[in-house]
Amino acid sequence: MTSASSNDVDDPDGFHHRHANVNGITIHYVEEGHGPLVVLLHGFPFLWYLWRHQIRAVAAAGYRVVAPDQRGYGQSSCPEKVDAYDITKLVGDVVGLVHALGESSAVLVGQDWGSPVAYNAALMRPDLFRGVVMTSTPPQARGPRKPSSILREVLKGKGYYQEYLTRPEAEKEIMRDLRGFLLGTYYSTSGACNDDEQWRWAWNEGESFFDTITVPKVLPEYLSKRALDYYVFEFQRAGIQPALNWYKAIDQGWENTSFLDGAVVQQPALFMTGERDPSLKPVFGIDRQGPAFASLTKNFSNVRAIVRISGAGHMPPEETPQIVTEKILQFLRAI
Secondary structure (H helix, E strand, O other), X not given: OEOOOOOOOOOHHHOOEEEEEEOOEEEEEEEEOOOOEEEEEOOOOOOHHHHHHHHHHHHHOOOEEEEEOOOOOOOOOOOOOHHHHOHHHHHHHHHHHHHHOOOOOEXXXXXXXXXXXXXXXXXXXXXXXXXXXXXXXXXXXXXXXXXXXXXXXXXXXXXXXXXXXXXXXHHHHHHHOHHHXXXXXXXXXXXXXXXXXXXXXXXXXXXXXXHHOOOOOOOOOOOOHHHHHHHHHHHHHHOOHHHHHHHHOHHHHHHOOHHHOOOOEOOOEEEEEEOOOHHHOOEOOEOOOHHHHHOHXXXXXXXXEEEEEOOOOOOHHHHOHHHHHHHHHHHHHHO
16 A cells, blocks of 8 residues: 655556455555545556546545556556456456445446446446446447457458457567557547547558557657656556457457346446547448447437547547546536
8 A cells, every 4th residue: 555645647656556355366456535436447558547637536526536457457467368358357356346445336437448347347237336437439239249250251351450469479569669559559549640640440451550550759748758657667567468368358258248138238327439539430441339339329228428529539538637527527426
């Protein structure tokens, strides 16, 4: 346990750090405030630190805010086996963390991968999670076929990021220039870069993943050197492979959740997306996220709002922190 020592939002040591034993692993998390529990779930390739702008502001409004490093990230445990990362394990970690905190109810807030974790947690444990806020990635209901087989068939030999991140060479290529990978990913998925610099989730034969990102010569306004250094340090220490295992386990998660076919989230829900999020852009005429986006009101019976944030890309908590904080607080007060 560490005590906060700085009010600089980019100083990771300025937050209260804790650890909990959950489901046979250790979960590291940051905690601030008192009141109803709000759990902030990051995506790839981020850490608890993604939410640094929201943690204190939401806590100051009267909430107990907890932002964990999800398994495979940062200072949390990084199991070696791929089957440790299927969606049922990820949901189990959130359930276990809430219990370890001595709480019986929580609101979940997820970005990117954190959104499907929050979605599935709400489906599996409606008694425990009373509301969900999702940003960047509209969660997809379980389909009739394995997720990998659908994209592989549609793309017909073209490269795409989910398949690349499961390859054996991905770890070595990413770790060879970790700083460039992280900075390029953060910048290219943001709303700060030009259209021709934005990340593409699929690419032509003869290209590689690294042809789809742009590493800027100057840090974007929303990302300080201190922040980037912290991300690089944590991924350098823990490695990137545990985070990549989330992608390897997608099909296994599909196999393990047949009991969720047709299930609908009944709890209040809010979805936020950046208007310039490249993950929502069609590539090769394929609107990958479109069906999930269009199905939000079908998969959630109580959607309070779908918010499009002007100028933001895939990282609204980093890019437009005040707007994200405001929308979270409005949702919390309303429910």
